[in-house]
Amino acid sequence: MSVTVQQSCTLEPGIPKSAGASEAATVPSPRSPAEQGVEPRGGPAAGPVVPPGRKRIAKELVHLHDEASVLVVDWVRRGPAEFTLTVEWPASAAGARPDPELAAHTLRQCGLAISHAEFGVPLDHQSLLRKLDFSIAPTARPEGNDPLLLSVDLRCSPENARDARGHGCEAMDFTVRAGARTIIRARSLATWISPGVYRRLRGAHLSPRWGDWEIPAPVAPSAVGRSRAGEVVLAATGAPDRWLLRNDPDNKEMFDHPVDHVPGLGLFTAACQAARAARTAASAGDLPAGTVDVTMAYSRYVEFDAPCFLETTETAGTAETAFAAESVEVTGVQEGEVAFRIGLRRGAGSLTD
Numbered sequence: 001m002s003v004t005v006q007q008s009c010t011l012e013p014g015i016p017k018s019a020g021a022s023e024a025a026t027v028p029s030p031r032s033p034a035e036q037g038v039e040p041r042g043g044p045a046a047g048p049v050v051p052p053g054r055k056r057i058a059k060e061l062v063h064l065h066d067e068a069s070v071l072v073v074d075w076v077r078r079g080p081a082e083f084t085l086t087v088e089w090p091a092s093a094a095g096a097r098p099d100p101e102l103a104a105h106t107l108r109q110c111g112l113a114i115s116h117a118e119f120g121v122p123l124d125h126q127s128l129l130r131k132l133d134f135s136i137a138p139t140a141r142p143e144g145n146d147p148l149l150l151s152v153d154l155r156c157s158p159e160n161a162r163d164a165r166g167h168g169c170e171a172m173d174f175t176v177r178a179g180a181r182t183i184i185r186a187r188s189l190a191t192w193i194s195p196g197v198y199r200r201l202r203g204a205h206l207s208p209r210w211g212d213w214e215i216p217a218p219v220a221p222s223a224v225g226r227s228r229a230g231e232v233v234l235a236a237t238g239a240p241d242r243w244l245l246r247n248d249p250d251n252k253e254m255f256d257h258p259v260d261h262v263p264g265l266g267l268f269t270a271a272c273q274a275a276r277a278a279r280t281a282a283s284a285g286d287l288p289a290g291t292v293d294v295t296m297a298y299s300r301y302v303e304f305d306a307p308c309f310l311e312t313t314e315t316a317g318t319a320e321t322a323f324a325a326e327s328v329e330v331t332g333v334q335e336g337e338v339a340f341r342i343g344l345r346r347g348a349g350s351l352t353d
Contacts, residue, residue, distance in 0.1 A: 056088075060123060061116050062109040065257040072109050073149075077118065081156040085110050087176075089148045100294050100344065103136055103176075104268050107186050110152050111172050115192070119156075126198045127190050129264040132296040134174070134186030135347055151177045202260060208304045210258040211249040218246060224273035233270045234277060237309065243274050245308040245332070262302040264340075270310055271330035271342035278312040278328060291347035300339040308334040 056070035064070060075085040087106055115121045153175040170192075176184035199206055218232035226232055233254055234243040247262060249255055254266040302308050313329045327345035331338060 057113055057117075061113045063112055063256075066252065069105075069256065070109070071106055072113050075110075075113065078153075083114055083118065083154045085113070085152040085154060087150045087152055089150065091147050100136060100292060101265075101269055101272055103134060103184050103186075104132065104265055104294070104296075106150070106152070106176065107132065107134065107174055107184075107188065108265060110154055110174065111188060111190075114154060114156070121192055124195050125192050126195075127192055129188065129190045129296070129298055131189040131298075132186065132264075132294075133188075134184055134294050136292045136294070137181075137183050138291070148178060150183075153177075202301075205301070205303055205305075206260050208260055213247065213304050215246055215248050216244055219243070219277060223277045225276045226273070232273065233266070234273050234310065241278055241312045241314075243270075243277065243310045245270055245302070245310060247304055262304070262308070264296070264298055267298075267302060267332060267340055268296060268342060271332070271340075272344070274310045274312050274330045275328040275344050278314055293343075293345045293347045295343040295345075296340070297342075298340045300334070300337055302332060302334055302339050306335050308332055308339065 055073075056067070057072050057074065059065065059067050059070050062070055062072065071087045071089065073086040073088050075083050077083055087110070089102065089106075112127065115127070116123060121127075155173045157171050157173070170190065172186075172188045174184065174186040174188075175182060176186070193201070216235035218229045219234050219236050221227055221229055221232050224232055224234060230248065230251060231253060233246050233248070233251065235246050237244055245262070245267075247254070249258070253269060254263070309332070311331045311333065313331075315327045327343060329341060329343045332340040332342075
């Protein structure tokens with residue numbers, strides 16, 4: 001699980017979020033569609049017209065300490081539980097196909113921002129990601145590799161209003177567009193819990209001695225699509241389809257700030273690297289090409305006091321399959337228990353509206 005995505009649509013909409021005891025953030029009041037240059041509800045599904053390089057929303061809204069990592073620029077409300085957000089991807093991230101890791105972070109930030117600012121979820125509540133599934137279609141590279149503005153339509157809906165522990169459990173549906181072209185569709189399911197419940201849930205794992213664990217040597221950066229050893233989150237085990245998770249506190253992609261368990265999107269980064277490493281070992285290259293379908297399911301926390309292994313299973317399509325599917329499934333195992341399963345699969349074609 002992770003400190004990640006979602007909202008509670010059971011709360012009264014429009015209540016500003018509460019600031020945490022140790023930090024406060026200014027919550028931007030949602031502006032009307034007319035103020036942001038957006039057609040009102042029922043009109044064209046275009047995003048707000050915002051100049052590239054505009055200041056982002058408060059980093060506290062998306063659970064980050066690094067302002068440079070904030071992607072969300074602004075949003076408007078289109079209905080009781082429907083919103084359109086504007087996201088800006090930096091020039092260095094704009095490419096012929098959105099990177100699955102960037103896509104996941106985009107969805108996470110949109111969900112968190114709306115949860116806190118529009119549905120009143122306090123900053124000190126924990127969001128536990130249970131599932132995140134999305135499809136990515138190829139998109140054209142912007143001319144000159146400029147920053148890319150995206151429009152994200154988000155619809156919130158309760159799903160199983162209370163889970164087995166009595167916590168709110170909510171769903172979100174996302175449609176991400178670059179201009180008029182849909183490039184990502186997604187659905188997430190997560191749970192919000194209060195600080196008191198979280199303390200009881202985490203018990204002795206709540207306050208690990210940050211960084212007080214062994215960090216094994218990384219695999220070659222080229223094997224996982226990276227340029228520096230500090231970006232590698234896998235260590236070799238001697239088996240071609242099994243890796244050990246490296247929890248390097250200096251890796252800001254994995255850890256924006258100290259946490260009590262490995263974040264879900266950090267585990268997704270590790271899964272993507274494992275998928276690349278498996279395909280490199282098989283001389284197959286990078287992640288599956290074309291439209292990519294991603295599935296994430298989290299069932300347990302990944303702790304810092306025990307090794308976590310990532311195991312890959314790859315399936316190649318054949319001429320007999322309907323669309324020559326290729327897939328890589330990554331399973332995370334800690335102390336003999338499955339903690340997460342993440343799949344990357346080549347889909348049938350580009351997304352359509």
